[in-house]
Amino acid sequence: VTYELFYWPTIQGRGEFVRLALEEAGAPYVDVARGPGGMKRMMAELDGAMYAPFAPPFLRAEALTIGQTANILLYLGKHHDLAPQDEQGGLWTHQLQLTIADLVAEAHDTHHPVAVSLHYEDQKPEAGRRAAEFTANRIPKFFRYFEHILAGREWLVRERPTYADLSLFQVVEGLCYAFPNATAGLYGDYPNLAALRDRVAARPRIVAYLASKRRLPFNEEGIFRHYPDLDQD
Amino acid sequence: VTYELFYWPTIQGRGEFVRLALEEAGAPYVDVARGPGGMKRMMAELDGAMYAPFAPPFLRAEALTIGQTANILLYLGKHHDLAPQDEQGGLWTHQLQLTIADLVAEAHDTHHPVAVSLHYEDQKPEAGRRAAEFTANRIPKFFRYFEHILAGREWLVRERPTYADLSLFQVVEGLCYAFPNATAGLYGDYPNLAALRDRVAARPRIVAYLASKRRLPFNEEGIFRHYPDLDQD
Numbered sequence: 001v002t003y004e005l006f007y008w009p010t011i012q013g014r015g016e017f018v019r020l021a022l023e024e025a026g027a028p029y030v031d032v033a034r035g036p037g038g039m040k041r042m043m044a045e046l047d048g049a050m051y052a053p054f055a056p057p058f059l060r061a062e063a064l065t066i067g068q069t070a071n072i073l074l075y076l077g078k079h080h081d082l083a084p085q086d087e088q089g090g091l092w093t094h095q096l097q098l099t100i101a102d103l104v105a106e107a108h109d110t111h112h113p114v115a116v117s118l119h120y121e122d123q124k125p126e127a128g129r130r131a132a133e134f135t136a137n138r139i140p141k142f143f144r145y146f147e148h149i150l151a152g153r154e155w156l157v158r159e160r161p162t163y164a165d166l167s168l169f170q171v172v173e174g175l176c177y178a179f180p181n182a183t184a185g186l187y188g189d190y191p192n193l194a195a196l197r198d199r200v201a202a203r204p205r206i207v208a209y210l211a212s213k214r215r216l217p218f219n220e221e222g223i224f225r226h227y228p229d230l231d232q233d
Numbered sequence: 234v235t236y237e238l239f240y241w242p243t244i245q246g247r248g249e250f251v252r253l254a255l256e257e258a259g260a261p262y263v264d265v266a267r268g269p270g271g272m273k274r275m276m277a278e279l280d281g282a283m284y285a286p287f288a289p290p291f292l293r294a295e296a297l298t299i300g301q302t303a304n305i306l307l308y309l310g311k312h313h314d315l316a317p318q319d320e321q322g323g324l325w326t327h328q329l330q331l332t333i334a335d336l337v338a339e340a341h342d343t344h345h346p347v348a349v350s351l352h353y354e355d356q357k358p359e360a361g362r363r364a365a366e367f368t369a370n371r372i373p374k375f376f377r378y379f380e381h382i383l384a385g386r387e388w389l390v391r392e393r394p395t396y397a398d399l400s401l402f403q404v405v406e407g408l409c410y411a412f413p414n415a416t417a418g419l420y421g422d423y424p425n426l427a428a429l430r431d432r433v434a435a436r437p438r439i440v441a442y443l444a445s446k447r448r449l450p451f452n453e454e455g456i457f458r459h460y461p462d463l464d465q466d
Contacts, residue, residue, distance in 0.1 A: 051325055054332045054378050066324050068331040070303075075324060091299050091308060092284055098301035099287045105338060113346045113359065115366035126346065126359045133348035145287050 003029035004060035006042045011222035012174075012215075014069045014104070015057040020166040021073055023209040025080035031214070070097045073163040082163040093157050096149075096164040100171055103142045107175060108223045110134050110230055120220075120227070131230035135182035139175060143190050150192035154199065161200065168193075169200035174224030181232040236262035237293035239275045244455035245407075245448075247302045247337070248290040253399040254306055256442040258313035264447070303330045306396040315396040326390050329382075329397040333404055336375045340408060341456045343367045343463055353453075353460070364463035368415035372408060376423045383425035387432065394433065401426075402433035407457030414465040 003022060007015030009031070022029045032038040033056075045065075046052060053067025059075070066072050074094055077083030083093040110131040114123040146168060149156060156164050172193065176183045187194040200206055209215055218224055236255060240248030242264070255262045265271040266289075278298075279285060286300025292308070299305050307327055310316030316326040343364040347356040379401060382389060389397050405426065409416045420427040433439055442448055451457055 051321075051328075052381075053328070054335075054375075064321055064324070066328065068328045071324055071328045071331055074327065075320075087308075088284075088297055091297070091304055094307065095284075095286065095299065095301045095304045098304055102287075102338075105335075109342065109346075113342075114362045115370070117366065117370060123362075126362065129347045129356075129359065133350065137348070137350060142287075149285075 001028075001062055003027060004032050005029050005057060006032050006045060006060070007057040009033040009039065010216065010219070012170075012218060012224075013057075013222050016170055016216075017069050017163075017167045018057050018059060018072050018076070019214070020170055020206070020209070021076045021080070021082055021163045023205050023214075024161065024166055024203060025076065025082060026205055027076070027080055070094065070101050073097055073167070077163045082161070082166075084158055084162070089157060093162045093164050096156055097167055099142075099145070100164065100167045103138075103171055104174075104223060106134060106138055107171070107178065110178075111225050111227060120225070124229070127227075127230060131179075131227075132232075135179055135230075135232050139179070139182060143186075143193055146196075147190045147193050150196055153192075155196070161203070165196060165200055166206075169197050169206075172197045174218065177218045178224040178226050179231045180226070234261075234295055236260060237265050238262050238290060239265050239278060239293070240290040242266040242272065243449065243452070245403075245451060245457075246290075246455050249403055249449075250302050250396075250400045251290050251292060251305050251309070252447070253403055253439070253442070254309045254313070254315055254396045256438050256447075257394065257399055257436060258309065258315060259438055260309070260313055303327065303334050306330055306400070310396045315394070315399075317391055317395070322390060326395045326397050329389055330400055332375075332378070333397065333400045336371075336404055337407075337456060339367060339371055340404070340411065343411075344458050344460060353458070357462070360460075360463060364412075364460075365465075368412055368463075368465050372412070372415060376419075376426055379429075380423045380426050383429055386425075388429070394436070398429060398433055399439075402430050402439075405430045407451065410451045411457040411459050412464045413459070 005015065005018055005022065007013065033042045042056065051065045057069060057072065058065060058067040059072045061075065066075050077093060083090050111120045111127050112123065113126040113130040120127060155161050156168065176186065201210065220226065238248065238251055238255065240246065266275045275289065284298045286298070290302060290305065291298060291300040292305045294308065299308050310326060316323050344353045344360050345356065346359040346363040353360060388394050389401065409419065434443065453459065
C-alpha cells in the first residue's frame with residue numbers, strides 16, 4: 001500500500017510528525033499537496049462526506065481516511081511496529097504523544113495567542129507576553145518531564161524507537177529553531193533529552209530523510225517560527 | 234474492577250469527559266481527589282516513577298495507569314463498548330474526540346491566552362481579543378463541522394452513543410454556560426447538534442448523574458467560565 005499524506009505543502013507543521021513516522025517505517029507514501037493538482041485534491045477532501053477531517057494532516061490508507069496527527073500515529077504505530085502491541089505499551093506511547101501534542105499547540109500559540117485568522121504582526125504584544133511565559137516556564141516543565149522519563153533509558157517506551165520518540169525529536173528540533181536562546185541549555189540541562197534527539201537524528205532512514213528534499217526547512221509560516229522578539233535575550 | 238479517577242476536586246474540567254464515560258458505562262469508580270486524603274495521593278502520583286502522567290486527569294485501572302483525557306477514553310471505549318471495535322470505527326471515534334479536545338483547549342485559552350500560571354484578571358485585554366475571535370469564528374467553525382457530521386444521524390459514529398457523543402455533549406454544555414449570547418442560536422442554527430445534546434442529556438444514567446452530587450456545577454475555576462466581558466453582546 002502506498003499511503004497518501006495530505007498536508008499543507010510549504011511547511012513542516014503537524015504533517016511532519018506523520019512524515020517522520022512514515023520515513024522511519026520505510027513506508028511508501030505520496031505527499032499529495034506537494035504534487036501537481038494536490039492542493040485542489042486536499043481541499044476537496046476537506047469538503048467531503050463521511051470521515052471528513054476537520055483539518056490537515058490526514059492520511060489515506062487504502063479505504064481508510066484518518067485525521068488528527070496523534071490518531072494517524074496510533075494507526076501507523078500498530079501497522080509498522082512503531083509502538084508496542086500490548087495494551088499498556090500502546091496506551092503509554094499514545095499518552096506521551098498527546099503530551100507532545102499539547103506542547104506543540106502551546107508552541108504554536110506563542111506567535112498566535114489571539115487568533116489563527118490574524119497575522120503574527122497583528123498580535124505581537126500578546127505574543128510577546130505568551131512567549132515570555134512559554135520560554136520561562138512551559139518549555140522547562142515539559143523538558144523536565146521527558147528528561148525524567150528518559151532517565152536510564154535510550155528510548156521513551158522500549159528498547160527501540162516508537163512514534164513518540166520521533167515526535168519528541170521533532171518538537172525539540174522545532175523549539176531549538178524557534179527559541180535558540182531559551183533552549184541553549186538543552187545539552188547541559190537535559191542530557192537525556194538531548195541524547196534522544198541525537199539518537200533519532202542518527203537513525204539511517206531519518207538521516208537520509210533529513211538530507212532529502214522531502215524535508216522542508218523550518219520557516220516562519222509553520223508551527224515553530226524564529227522570531228527573535230519572542231526568544232529570550 | 235473499581236476504577237480510580239484522579240482529577241482536581243472542585244471543577245468539571247477535563248476530568249468531566251472521563252466521568253461522563255464512566256457514568257454512561259455504569260462502571261464503578263472512585264473520584265479519588267474528592268475523598269479524604271485524595272489530593273495528597275494525586276499529587277504523589279504525579280511525582281511518580283514509570284507511567285507518570287504529565288497532568289490530571291488520569292485513571293487507575295488495576296495495574297494500568299492511563300493519562301491524557303482522549304487516551305483514557307480510548308481505553309474505556311474499548312472495554313465498555315463506548316466505541317466500535319472495528320479499526321475504522323475506532324479511529325473515527327478517536328479522531329472526533331481529538332477534534333473536540335482541540336475545541337476544549339481553545340475554549341480554555343479564551344480566559345488564559347497568555348499563561349496558565351497567571352490569573353484571568355492579569356490577562357483580561359488579551360482574553361477579550363481572543364474570546365471575540367473564538368465566539369465569532371471558532372465556535373461556528375467547530376459547530377458547523379459537527380452539525381454536518383450529524384446530518385441524518387442520531388449519533389456521531391453508529392446507532393448508539395460513543396464516548397465522542399458524550400464529550401460533544403459536554404463541550405456544548407460548557408460553551409452554552411460560558412458564552413450564553415454567542416451560543417444563543419444553537420437550537421436554530423445547529424439543530425442536529427442541539428438534538429445530540431438533548432439525546433445525551435436524556436440517557437438514563439446521564440440523567441441520574443447530572444442530578445447527583447457527583448456532577449460538580451460549572452464555575453469560574455474550570456475550563457468553561459462565564460465571564461460576561463468575554464461573551465458577545
